[in-house]
Amino acid sequence: xxxxxxxxxxxxxxxxxxxxxxxxxxxxxxxxxxxxxxxxxxxxxxxxxxxxxxxxxxxxxxxxxxxxxxxxxxxxxxxxxxxxxxxxxxxxxxxxxxxxxxxxxxxxxxxxxxxxxxxxxxxxxxxxxxxxxxxxxxxxxxxxxxxxxxxxxxxxxxxxxxxxxxxxxxxxxxxxxxxxxxxxxxxxxxxxxxxxxxxxxxxxxxxxxxxxxxxxxxxxxxxxxxxxxxxxxxxxxxxxxxxxxxxxxx
Numbered sequence: 001x002x003x004x005x006x007x008x009x010x011x012x013x014x015x016x017x018x019x020x021x022x023x024x025x026x027x028x029x030x031x032x033x034x035x036x037x038x039x040x041x042x043x044x045x046x047x048x049x050x051x052x053x054x055x056x057x058x059x060x061x062x063x064x065x066x067x068x069x070x071x072x073x074x075x076x077x078x079x080x081x082x083x084x085x086x087x088x089x090x091x092x093x094x095x096x097x098x099x100x101x102x103x104x105x106x107x108x109x110x111x112x113x114x115x116x117x118x119x120x121x122x123x124x125x126x127x128x129x130x131x132x133x134x135x136x137x138x139x140x141x142x143x144x145x146x147x148x149x150x151x152x153x154x155x156x157x158x159x160x161x162x163x164x165x166x167x168x169x170x171x172x173x174x175x176x177x178x179x180x181x182x183x184x185x186x187x188x189x190x191x192x193x194x195x196x197x198x199x200x201x202x203x204x205x206x207x208x209x210x211x212x213x214x215x216x217x218x219x220x221x222x223x224x225x226x227x228x229x230x231x232x233x234x235x236x237x238x239x240x241x242x243x244x245x246x247x248x249x250x
């Protein structure tokens with residue numbers, strides 16, 4: 001199932017497995033956080049243009065706020081950061097959420113995928129999006145059409161998507177990824193854990209896994225059900241949404 005055929009003996013694959021095991025160990029607090037996460041998703045859908053870092057932000061959305069400092073984000077991202085990142089996260093990375101509205105019964109506006117091999121040999125597979133930051137998905141499905149089959153539910157109540165976020169060599173700046181269910185009642189976590197709803201924050205410069213100018217962030221995306229899900233990607237000079245149609249696990 002894995003797309004991450006890394007040239008350095010599969011280090012990223014092993015880190016993805018470690019992330020999943022960590023999620024299982026933290027399952028004990030899952031029940032306490034599930035209601036809060038569901039509420040976050042509902043509020044974010046109702047208020048898609050809410051700026052999460054503004055003074056009017058609801059306290060229920062605190063876990064989705066972009067932190068003020070890179071060090072705060074990196075404390076939860078050992079597979080992304082080098083450990084020496086400092087400084088403030090620019091306000092440009094804290095833009096309001098602008099996810100598309102998907103009505104009940106409407107088709108999911110999934111983002112088309114393309115082979116990663118067309119621009120790097122660092123890893124293989126199919127990536128969604130054509131912007132400065134893209135996401136490779138290591139699960140089966142018709143990824144050319146943005147359809148990904150959910151992985152085995154190792155953690156009860158959650159399904160995993162093997163996601164590897166990466167920046168093209170032309171962009172060396174920071175970026176933030178936040179997720180939202182589109183037209184459904186599911187929940188999505190983009191930071192690699194089913195018990196933590198923090199956004200993915202990648203500082204400028206090299207990551208813990210950088211090769212051939214490609215900066216990667218190997219984290220799993222977790223969802224609570226099949227459906228249509230969006231990721232908003234914000235950089236210094238861009239902001240766009242990548243959409244995936246998550247199909248049931250068989």
